[in-house]
Amino acid sequence: MQSKILLQGMLYVTNKNLYFYSLFNNKTLLGGQTKLKIDYGSIVFVGKAVSILLFPNVIKIILNNGKPEVVFTSFLSRDKCFSTIEHQRQLFKAKHPSPVIPEALRLSNPNQT
Numbered sequence: 001m002q003s004k005i006l007l008q009g010m011l012y013v014t015n016k017n018l019y020f021y022s023l024f025n026n027k028t029l030l031g032g033q034t035k036l037k038i039d040y041g042s043i044v045f046v047g048k049a050v051s052i053l054l055f056p057n058v059i060k061i062i063l064n065n066g067k068p069e070v071v072f073t074s075f076l077s078r079d080k081c082f083s084t085i086e087h088q089r090q091l092f093k094a095k096h097p098s099p100v101i102p103e104a105l106r107l108s109n110p111n112q113t
Helices: 080-095
Strands: 010-013 017-022 034-039 043-051 054-064 071-073
Touching: 010 080, 043 080, 054 080
Parallel strands: none
Antiparallel strands: 010 017, 017 034, 043 054, 054 071
16 A cells, blocks of 8 residues: 555455555554555546556555545555456445436436437
């Protein structure tokens, strides 16, 4: 996870959420823990990226709750982790579909053509 300080930790992928846990914190490094829970329903985008223009070891996650993007780096097997996250995200979406908004409600002016 990227923050002011690069934190070493573990990313846990479950069927409902992503969890990040580190023994360190991003302000003082020592003296606290970092725990992050990301619900699949709050994820807008998951993508692969590179660090230092060379190493393909980054996963970026953009959330719909207005929080800054979450960046996880230094994966030994980024592609496998990315595939697992995407698979679990698709399973979650299948079980929890977004509500379909009727076309008439999408238009701000129903008389508009």
